Amino acid sequence: MPELPEVEVSRLGLLPYLPGQVLQGVSLRAPRLRHELSPALAERPVGRCLKRVERRGKYLLFDFESEGGGGWIILHLGMSGSLRLVPPGTPPGKHDHVDLHFPGRTLRYRDPRRFGTLLWVDGPVVLDHPLLAPLGVEPLSDAFDGAWLHQALRRRQAPIKQVLMDAHCIVGVGNIYAAESLFRSRISPLTPACRLSRQRCDRLAATVREVLAESIAAGGSSVRDYVHSDGGAGSFQLIVAVYDREGEPCQVCGGPIRRITQGGRSTFYCPRCQR
DNA sequence: CGTTACCCCTGGAGGC
C-alpha cells in the first residue's frame, strides 16, 4: 500500500519527463475509482501545459497552467494504485483505468482495488480543496518536530498508533511506517497520545522523519522511467523490524513480535521493547 | 471537538 515515500518516489520519477509537456488527451476506461470519474477530467486539462507535479500528504497534484486560470489534477493511489510511464499505444492491462497522453509518453494509472482518487479541479489554487484543506503537518517539513508533536497530542486520548496515522494530524504515515517508527522510538502503540512526554515526542518525531527519509532514499535510487508504487515487501529496501512479523523474534530482545488490532487495523510491535 | 462505524473493491489466504 503506497504511503508517503512511495508517493514521493513516484513524483520524483515523473519530474524528469512530464513538467513542460502539453497534455494531448486522456483515456478513461473505468466509470469510477473511489469516486466517479468525471468527464471534466477527460476534457478540461487537454491542450494545457503541465507546469509542476507537487505532493501534499499522499496526494499528487498536477498543476496545469493556462491563460484562463489553470487547474489541477488531484491523484491519490489508494491502496493498490500505481503509476508508470509507457510508450504510446501500449495495450492496457485489466486494471489500467486511466491514461494521460503526453508527447512520446503515456502516464498510466493502474489500480486493481480502485480505492484511488483522480479528479479535475478548476482554478489556480488547489490546497483549499475539501480533500486537502483539512490535512495535517508534513512530517518531512521543518514545522514537524518534538515540540510541535507534543503540542498536537495534548488533547488526544486515543492510542498513539492511531493518532500517528490520522492524516488530519500528520500526513503520510500509514500502517507500516507507524509501526516501524514506534518500534524505533521504543514507544508502545497502545500509549494514550496525550501521555507522551516531551522527550518521547522528540524521539518519535525524529524516528518518523528518519524512517520516511530512509524509505524515500532507498526507493529514489531505483527510479528510472518506470514509476514504482506497489509498496510490496522489500520494494524499498526499508529494513522492516516489526511490520507483518507476528511471532518472529524481535531484532533487539529476541522476544516474539505481537500483533493486535487497533481501530480495525493490524498493529505489530514488541511488547518487551516498546513501553 | 474527538472518536467510532461503515463503506468503497479485489486479490490472496484459508477452509472444506
Add this chain to the structure above:
DNA sequence: TGCCTCCAGGGGTAAC
C-alpha cells in the same frame, strides 16, 4: 485441485 467465504486496508463521510 477447485470452489467458496472471508477480509485487509486508506481515508472520507456520517453519526455518536
